[in-house]
Amino acid sequence: MNPNIVTIKDPILTIEDLSIAYDKKVAVKNVTVGIKKNSVTAIMGPSGCGKSTLLRALNRMHELYENITTTGSVRLNDEDIFKMSTIRLRRKMGMVFQRPNPFPTMSIYENVIAGYKLNGNSIKKKEKDEIVERSLRDVALWDEVKDSLNKKGTFLSGGQQQRLCIARALAFGPEVILLDEPTSALDPIATSKIEDLLIKLKEHYTIVLVTHNMSQAARISDYSMFMYLGELVEYGKTKNMFTNPQDKRTEEYLTGKFG
Template sequence: MSTPIIEIKKPVLRVENLFVSYDTNKFAVSDVSADIKKNHITAIMGPSGCGKSTLLRTLNRMHELYPQITTKGNIFLNDQDIYKISAIELRRKIGMVFQSPNPFPSMSIYENVVAGYSLNGIRLKKSDRDDIVEKSLTDVALWTEVKDSLHKRGNFLSGGQQQRLCIARTVALKPDVILLDEPTSALDPVATSKIEELLVVLKKDYSIVMVTHNMAQAARLSDYSMFMYLGELVEYGKTKDMFTNPSDKRTEEYLMGKFG
């Protein structure tokens, strides 16, 4: 009787011995190694200044926009070294959504969705643009709310709608990974709930890495969690295990609200 073959999915992102420094005397991220799993939500938690947003920005090299930053270590996207991919191409494959909703103010809703194509000089037929806009807005549950206002600027939208528009702009490029930096911290509870519901749906097609200060949100949404402290990755594992039985005392104290 033959032994069944068990397929082990390769990680979508592999981080190896990563160091990131803003000056010569202090590491914002210190010797972090982690495998990020495909089609899961991974939360990065930790107190302010612990390096979580720096780690997130490093995954698609957004940190390079800051002056005098140095990086050591390796990051692989689907086994490809991200430093051997142009930054522009990498950011199409690893999209990012920021803390405050930031639709391009001079662009219409329609133009915002396809901005990644137009800003990168990728020409599309109008029928293809139309299809991308409808699908992307449908994917973020925004199509029915804005389909009659596509050529208006997005500043009339609510904060939650604007954030969903930013997510639509990201998914329009069909990335492998979506990075989110505190995506609901500027939103009210109703808008936050809609974004959370959306992310659970999106993980079927995308791998999601999310920085959050909100431990309850991490517990609700994420499949895996990282806990960072002073630039170090203290603990990384299944969210359920971390919240019920943390392996490090610092993780336990953070989750109990003793610091943060």
């Protein structure tokens, strides 16, 4: 056991001995870690350290690609995610991507409700309206778009599009939201809006965020992981990690010696 990895009591997500390889190249090595409920957990590390790979394993996105093998176990509320259907799992774990990717053929309204629409779930119009309004309010987008719900989602600015994508992930009422560098394609103002939003969202959701931006991790996360070359080097309260890193590599990364 790595002494620099703190143990979380009653974690919502329990990752045990998780390894992920692209063909024969191992990208994530034996990661064992717990994620705390209703908190923001940031995964940091230099490019190619395996942070996105780790995140994408959590909703089994890797199964799209045949050359990726995953071993180890991940439990969501003590349920093995590899035994769940991907459809149920992905509804419990929403995902937001690096670049805003609203569906270009759909309106703002349809984008929010896309999870229901694409699955062919028939729900009442009134219920739909409620979900759309609640989700858009959650991401503080409602006031900006309430008069143009029928316009295409791609008509919005980059930051608005990303908030729309978060609203889309929220519509199903997931437990965990995975975000893969959600602000790296956005300007500073849009970034700060999303950051405020994430801090607010942790009241109801558990947030796992991949970021290459250390100051972002410092600003919004409660817990931080530092990964290097596929290995989880250090994990703990963000405040502790930034003020008193235990591992030399963490310290060097945080002080800008590499990365």
